[in-house]
Amino acid sequence: MAPASREGPVIGTEPAGTEPAASNAAAGRVAIITGAARGIGAATVRALAADGWSVLAVDCAGDDEAIPYRLGTKAELDAVVAETAALAGRAGGADRIGSFVADVRDPEALAAAVAVAESRWGGLDAAIGCAGVIAGGVPQWEVPLDQERAVLDIDLGGVLNLARAAVPALLRRPEPRSGRFLAVASAAATRGLPMLAAYCAAKAGVAGLIRALAVELGSTGVTANAVSPGSTDTPILAASARLYDLASPQDFAAHQPAGRLLAPAEIAAVLAFLAGPASSGMTGAVVPADGGLAL
Secondary structure (H helix, E strand, C coil): CCCCCEECCCCCCCCCCCCCCCCHHHCCCEEEEECCCCHHHHHHHHHHHHCCCEEEEEECCCCCCCCCCCCCCHHHHHHHHHHHHHHHHCCCCHHHEEEEECCCCCHHHHHHHHHHHHHHHCCCCEEEECCCCCCCCCCHHHCCHHHHHHHHHHHCHHHHHHHHHHHHHHHHCCCCCCCEEEEECCHHHCCCCCCCHHHHHHHHHHHHHHHHHHHHHCCCCCEEEEEEECCECCHHHHHHHHHCCCCCHHHHHHHCCCCCCECHHHHHHHHHHHHCHHHCCCCCCEEEECCCCCC
16 A cells, blocks of 8 residues: 555745736636646646646555556655646646645545645535556466456546545535546456456446446536546556567557557546536546547
8 A cells, every 4th residue: 555645735936927827717626636646647737737726636656566567656746746836836826736645545545635625725626536557467367366456446446435535525515516526547448458357347447437426416516527548658558568568658559540649638638628617518428538549
């Protein structure tokens, strides 16, 4: 497990420069984002902050013995927060970005993170589950049990835990609400990938969870949606390349009709749209942002 949850400081700079003001639509809106130290999570912190959101960036900030590659660090989380707060500070919003160390497998830690976001900024309007890991590289029945459990517990269990902690907070906003519960699924949710059975199962579970939450939230004003990325230039893709004994993650590009890897910012842009008011008619959707991989 990761270190015990702990809140990080709000880091930023004094207002300077002539950056454009944040969009009025996001003024006063608050988000919590897991898996925020790097990859899609970090890009989503930047995207929402640029739109004027207050953001609590959450990450386990530590390695896991069951996962065969390095996970995000506290230094990386701090760097994302410092960079984002510095940019927000130019528009007078340096105090809108904070960090919190929590393992998504720990429901109490996520509840504490939600409480920090609510107490600091007055409520919660979006919860975005980006935390994820990958492991495998052999047929399912040969995968070490601790690896399989870690993938399922983080990639699916972590989203379940985030919903348990965050949805009540989203519903605490007064009516009319416009809350958003979002998660990162994967093209693996619908496409069987050899030697990644637990990952495929977890991501299919995320898609099913989102559909169920959408029905359960009904007319509350809170929606539930997911994004399914294709091969995206992240540490998870680099780990996948090693599992498949590929020379480089770039080798995955040939399998996408787009002919290239996606950038984390491209996935974050879709999440930012789903977090915003323009997505009000969408709930229970699993949106492909996969360069055509699932076609």
